[in-house]
């Protein structure tokens with residue numbers, strides 16, 4: 001059986017960054033085990049093929065998960081450090097919508113930098129990981145072979161987009177070692193509608209700039225009406241915080257409703273929204289499309305729903321459409337300064353397998369990369385390496 005100092009399970013975003021860091025900082029014998037024949041398929045598909053790798057504003061408030069764990073990782077490998085790292089590899093990200101850092105050409109730019117920097121690690125592709133057993137050494141079993149390792153880094157990601165190789169093996173391994181897990185659930189995903197809101201389905205393809213309030217969070221971005229329900233960046237981020245119950249949508253966050261009181265135009269024209277939306281909305285709330293300056297007190301109060309429309313989604317578009325999964329290994333069971341299991345020395349969890357999930361906007365790659373850097377640094381510093 002072949003032995004490695006470190007076996008990284010999964011050659012996705014966090015696994016590749018971990019391998020790259022280990023190569024840079026040590027001469028440890030490292031292997032990456034990956035089910036697909038090519039590495040980082042999710043990274044390749046991300047951001048519409050241009051990978052949104054981080055955000056202008058990065059701090060723990062944009063993540064669901066244990067604050068101290070997230071803050072520490074972001075402190076060790078910040079947005080600035082991430083940008084510097086890829087800049088040194090030749091990447092010149094572009095900022096979109098004043099917030100999001102994207103690759104100028106394609107996600108392949110990020111992948112080639114990571115592959116170049118992790119060169120020297122052994123890439124065991126097309127190996128489906130079946131189990132990890134024991135410790136010192138760990139025995140990793142795939143559908144093709146068995147390997148042993150002094151350290152195992154679980155970087156197998158979340159369970160969404162199975163077509164790209166995703167699985168919940170990371171959580172199974174965690175449970176085998178007695179860890180608590182929060183089951184994976186779809187996040188950064190569209191929300192489906194109760195019959196009361198089916199009028200929105202008629203608006204498929206229409207997009208508005210909206211503000212959503214959910215579980216104490218206020219999120220601003222575009223909302224897109226889709227055939228299945230509501231989607232678009234603001235809804236995807238809201239889905240991270242929505243479990244069940246009501247959300248409130250402000251379809252006109254920049255409008256002062258008082259400014260309409262002297263407006264002679266019809267509501268559907270006076271409201272700064274796509275006319276198709278305004279008409280459907282007025283019909284849904286039972287308000288006649290009349291001149292804005294002719295509304296009585298009751299009608300004005302009804303119109304105010306446009307800035308506080310409460311609705312309870314019926315569910316999500318599901319795991320096949322979710323960009324990430326909420327849930328993962330319980331944060332409390334990882335040492336925040338190392339990403340090492342509190343139960344098993346030498347066993348590490350990084351990226352989406354951990355119960356940390358970011359909003360839409362590059363936060364999930366930031367987490368994948370930051371947690372990988374913390375882990376690799378700790379593996380290198382760990383005196384017990386033989």
Ligand SMILES: Cc1cc2nc3c(=O)[nH]c(=O)nc-3n(C[C@H](O)[C@H](O)[C@H](O)COP(=O)(O)OP(=O)(O)OC[C@H]3O[C@@H](n4cnc5c(N)ncnc54)[C@H](O)[C@@H]3O)c2cc1C
Pocket residue numbers: 009010011012013014015033034035036039040041042043045046047048051052053054127128129130155156157158160161164165166167168169322323324350351352353361362363364365366368
């Ligand atoms: C369509 C899409 C677009 C996205 N866009 C963005 C974006 O623009 N910005 C952003 O921040 N985030 C984005 N994300 C989320 C981001 O891709 C993930 O959060 C990130 O890739 C997680 O990194 P990871 O290393 O934890 O897991 P992954 O990158 O998913 O890597 C896990 C690896 O483990 C392998 N694996 C899993 N199970 C097994 C097994 N049993 N045997 C062998 N190998 C296995 C997988 O094949 C995969 O290669 C997007 C996700 C999707 C699906």
